[in-house]
Amino acid sequence: MEKRFLIILSLLLTAWVMPAQVTRIGIIGLDTSHSTAFTRLINTHEIGDGEFEVVAAYPYGSRTIESAYSRIPKYTEEVQGYGVKIVSSIDELLKMVDCVFLETNDGNVHLEQAAEVFKAGKKIYIDKPVGATLAQAIAIYELADRYGVTTFSSSAVRFTTLNQEIRNGKYGAILGADTFSPHHPEPSHPDFGYYGMHGVEELYTVMGTGCKEVSRVHTDSGDVVSGVWKDGRLGSFRAIYDGTGGYGGRVLTKEGMKLTGGYTGYQPLLAEILKFFRTGICPVDKEETLELFTFMEASNLSLEKGGKTIPLETIRIKAEKEARKLLKAIK
Numbered sequence: 001m002e003k004r005f006l007i008i009l010s011l012l013l014t015a016w017v018m019p020a021q022v023t024r025i026g027i028i029g030l031d032t033s034h035s036t037a038f039t040r041l042i043n044t045h046e047i048g049d050g051e052f053e054v055v056a057a058y059p060y061g062s063r064t065i066e067s068a069y070s071r072i073p074k075y076t077e078e079v080q081g082y083g084v085k086i087v088s089s090i091d092e093l094l095k096m097v098d099c100v101f102l103e104t105n106d107g108n109v110h111l112e113q114a115a116e117v118f119k120a121g122k123k124i125y126i127d128k129p130v131g132a133t134l135a136q137a138i139a140i141y142e143l144a145d146r147y148g149v150t151t152f153s154s155s156a157v158r159f160t161t162l163n164q165e166i167r168n169g170k171y172g173a174i175l176g177a178d179t180f181s182p183h184h185p186e187p188s189h190p191d192f193g194y195y196g197m198h199g200v201e202e203l204y205t206v207m208g209t210g211c212k213e214v215s216r217v218h219t220d221s222g223d224v225v226s227g228v229w230k231d232g233r234l235g236s237f238r239a240i241y242d243g244t245g246g247y248g249g250r251v252l253t254k255e256g257m258k259l260t261g262g263y264t265g266y267q268p269l270l271a272e273i274l275k276f277f278r279t280g281i282c283p284v285d286k287e288e289t290l291e292l293f294t295f296m297e298a299s300n301l302s303l304e305k306g307g308k309t310i311p312l313e314t315i316r317i318k319a320e321k322e323a324r325k326l327l328k329a330i331k
Contacts, residue, residue, distance in 0.1 A: 022050070023277060026097035027057040028090060028113055029104030030075040031068040034127055037266050038101060043082040047267055048274050056085045056096045062106035065188060090116045099277045100124040107132035108188060114140050115330050118147040123280060125273045126153040128197060132189045134293040134315065135322035141286045142327060152282040153289055155201040157181075157247055159268035160261030166206050172253035176234045179203040179249030179260060183222070183239035191303070192296040196239045198247055202260055203227075204292045206251050207235045211295055215309045216302040225299040237299075294319070 025042065027035050039054045041047045059076050062068035076086055087093045090113060094100075100117050102110060107129040117124045130137040130153040144151045157163065165171065181199030185191060192200060211227040223239040240246075248262035272283045291312070297319070298310040 023052045023099060024055045024097045025052055025099050025101060025277070026093040027054060027079070027084070027101045027103055028093065028117075029061045029102065029127075030057055030059040030079060031061040031065075031072050031105045032103050032127065033071075033075075034266065035101070035103045036075050036078045038103075038270055039079045039082050039084060041267065041270055042274075043084075047270055052274055052277070054079070054082065054084050054101075056087050056093050058087050058090050058093045061104055062109070065106050065186065068105035094120040094122060098122065101273075102126045106188065107136065107193065111136050111140050111143070111326060111330070114151070115143055118144055118149045118151075121147065121149060123149065123277055124151045125276065126151055128153055128155050128201070129189070129193050130289060130293070132193055133322075134290065134297050134319040135326060137290055137293050138319055138323035139326040139330075141290065142323065143330065150276070150280050150282055152276060152284045152286070154269060154272070154284050155198045156266055156269040157198050157202045157261065157263050158205045158284065159272050160264045161268065162259075162261030163202065163205050164261075166251055166253075166258060166260065167208075171251070171258045172255040174206055174208075174233070175252040175254065177203055177206045177249060177251045177260070178236045178238070179206075180238040180240055181247045182245040183241060190297060191300045192239060193293070196237075197292070197296060198263075199237050199239065199249070200225075200292050200296055202247065202249055202262075203235050203237050204288055204295075206249075206260060207233065209288050209291045211235065211291065211312055213309050213311045214295055214298045214302060215307055216299045217307055218303055223299075223303070225295070225302075227295060237295075290316075 042052050042054050057079050059072050061072050100122050102124055110131050131140055179199045179202040183196035186194035210229045212230050214225055214227045216223055216225045222241050226236045249260040251258045294312045294315050298312050298315045302308055302310045
């Protein structure tokens with residue numbers, strides 16, 4: 001009896017001192033500060049409680065956007081300082097990890113890179129933008145469904161505490177909203193798709209889906225895109241070229257005006273990503289992400305047509321046709 005008790009006690013002590021199985025994370029793309037920030041927060045156990053570890057990274061990454069690829073050597077050295085192994089291919093990376101951060105700064109290569117991860121059956125967070133275009137974004141989500149893989153994408157501004165409180169009705173029903181963010185045009189991406197989408201994401205965080213049409217006004221100092229939602233609510237996004245910049249906005253509720261949360265750091269977003277890796281439950285519905293991309297592309301067409309109002313439905317139909325062509329090219 002005593003011997004049996006000692007065996008049980010030994011097993012219990014062993015289970016107590018043995019660390020829980022660590023979820024191994026790989027990074028694709030060391031051309032954005034998100035890669036180094038996420039690695040530091042996780043591998044120093046500032047977030048995740050040691051349940052996760054970034055173990056490997058494939059550096060590329062953009063090969064055409066100079067402001068992105070010029071960072072790769074520095075960011076490679078930084079993540080190595082946190083014990084991350086640098087690998088020579090995505091295939092090599094996938095053999096070493098359970099989940100993936102797709103951090104490549106160039107949305108044009110996300111479909112090709114994400115396809116490898118989907119085929120391997122790994123959960124993946126795709127940093128903004130999901131794709132450079134709406135058609136690419138649609139193709140990525142459809143390919144994920146084809147392989148039965150869960151994925152999501154988001155700007156960090158979505159998960160600030162205040163923005164989530166507003167979205168969840170703490171300050172009353174949302175009657176309308178106006179948001180803003182810096183906008184840095186990148187010729188390889190449609191307008192707003194590379195950076196200005198932070199403010200568009202904040203608009204959708206508080207307003208939700210349902211925009212039916214947009215129009216856009218442009219001057220040398222910035223742009224204002226006005227959207228009309230199907231229930232009659234109005235929402236706008238201001239893209240800032242000059243001035244102090246920053247992220248934020250204001251929301252009209254039945255209880256009065258409320259300022260939005262803006263940007264408060266990477267921790268809230270990263271906490272949601274790790275929860276997603278743990279549970280497989282996406283915190284952002286793909287249809288909301290696709291609608292905000294449709295909003296941006298409709299705004300671009302409005303600009304081309306001198307501020308004409310553009311229905312989102314026509315933009316989505318055209319992009320879905322383009323997405324089917326992109327999917328046929330995936331081997």
